[in-house]
Amino acid sequence: MPQFLIAAPSSGSGKTTVTLGLLRALANRGLKVQPFKCGPDYLDPMHHKIAGKNTSINLDTFMASKGHVKQLYQKYASEAEVSIAEGVMGLFDGAEKMQGSSAEIAALLGVPVILVINANAMAYSAAALIYGFKNFNKNIALKGVIFNNVKTASHYTFLQDACLDVNVEALGYLPPQEDITIPSRHLGLSTSSDIDFDALCERIAASISNTVDLDRLLEITTGPVLNVETPVPSVKLPAKKPKIAVAFDEAFSFTYHENLEAFLRLGEVTLFSPLADEFLPECDLLYFAGGYPELFLEQLSQNKSMLHAVRTYCQRGGKTYAECGGMMYLGKSVIDTTGKEFEMVNFLHLTSSMENPKLHLGYRNIAIQDFVIKGHEFHYSTCLELENTAILPCIITNAKGVAVPSSVYKKQQTIASYLHLYWGENTGFILRILNGTI
Known part of the structure; x- marks a missing residue:
């Protein structure tokens, strides 16, 4: 073809x-x-x-x-x-x-x-x-x-x-x-x-x-399509399918198709909108992808019902994973380019600022405990760590193995960072979050 x-x-x-x-x-x-x-x-x-x-x-x-x-x-x-x-x-x-x-x-x-x-x-x-x-x-x-x-x-x-x-x-x-x-x-x-x-x-x-x-x-350009063997999955799936809630709307949409496919192999997936919905779906894992929350700060901040639902879920020990814009949303507030501050979920001890934007870009290797997962970083905002910010022990390097000044945050059962990770090939990372072993 x-x-x-x-x-x-x-x-x-x-x-x-x-x-x-x-x-x-x-x-x-x-x-x-x-x-x-x-x-x-x-x-x-x-x-x-x-x-x-x-x-x-x-x-x-x-x-x-x-x-x-x-x-x-x-x-x-x-x-x-x-x-x-x-x-x-x-x-x-x-x-x-x-x-x-x-x-x-x-x-x-x-x-x-x-x-x-x-x-x-x-x-x-x-x-x-x-x-x-x-x-x-x-x-x-x-x-x-x-x-x-x-x-x-x-x-x-x-x-x-x-x-x-x-x-x-x-x-x-x-x-x-x-x-x-x-x-x-x-x-x-x-x-x-x-x-x-x-x-x-x-x-x-x-x-x-x-x-x-x-x-x-x-x-x-017509020619035969590559032919390779289909691998046998090596990851043991949970005995009971977990319910996974995925934030997905104009503010949160930066995720890989294969990451979502991995979720579907693991459990039951429900999409919801932090912009428009009032309540969280029932879930065993809550996932916030990156996106453009900075373009919807007023709308996100005014949805008090959703902010309360997310904060309550996290405070009760609900398992949560958030990337980049998702991490910004879980923090105390986000400051826009004019210096105006908007309240967010207020669970993580962080404030994100779009003032004086600076590009952070590149591939990342993340070594946590005894495993390594890869991803990339791409953002203009700056994370301001507040008092009592908890940082997960890990080593983060770029594509050449040089350490970079990024952090992974953990509070109770919530893990968040600026890093966009790829687990479409190996769901072990998500299983560790579900099992509470990270």
Whole structure:
């Protein structure tokens, strides 16, 4: 079947725009399209789902084993008619050299690469760029190029000549258009409900269908899907299925599909909204993912019934796990960018501040007790530890093994941190929380 990875020389080249347009254009043909996203990103998969009308799956060779990534790809790709993976950053950019890069994933899965190049102010010099990306690593099969920001058809002829001379197909281009620009926000692409992403995807798809040879793209990327053995689960499931309540709304939505799938393997999952609901579902484990609570501070703060329900649950020893925005919500308060303070659950001895935002970003290894789990950190807020803040003993390092100034907090049966963890491959971490052994 047709399968390929959309990559680029660098971030900002147009990977996401091209990916969304291709997903929608092919879905409009009646094809079942399976989106994937390389790396730990949450926002791109949300938009993939809108564009391709199918859940997007993260592929990350830092947070998960290569075997797990291959199994995920086979599982979801084998149920589709076309598979499209969007790369992360530049093609060869990884946590350390190529580790976790789009190139590593393309080679691992045996899928060809389609390169997106921002051709603004570029003509025949594209040949040298394409030649370098084609020949830098022989494990990568660069099959074609789609150019972005091509102003005229005559401009495109120079780019076609460049492709011809390095024996890589020019598949088409996107002209610069204001109405297909993807809005940005402080943590990346926007998730605001006031933006009609469905209509945006239609506009991008229409543009791509006019100037990109979709039939040729599908033809040159057709090949067999990776075939790997399905592993036998090694984790012993609880005798009685636990009830797991997952906060999921516009404020809390940054979680991996496979993390939720792991919850479903363990027990019964109920979604609820800290923004709109008044009460908690009955549960044995309460999970708050990260997200954009800082954009909904007034609404969260005014939902006194939910704040009280969560605080009471935690105070009574209810098992709770919270990540990033979820941790901010469980704290005493959150201070917005103007210095205004909003009361939150007031269980953890923490206050989070969006004043003077500073980016904290990177992969993380977390060694707790006798096991290691991996994830990443991505936030602009600062955590202000108050008196009596309890910190869980653990060692946190980045992708190169260097210690980072992050903490995991624990109070009674509640565990929280800025870290987004991946347990889709191994549910042992969640079982330890359920068993009260962390």
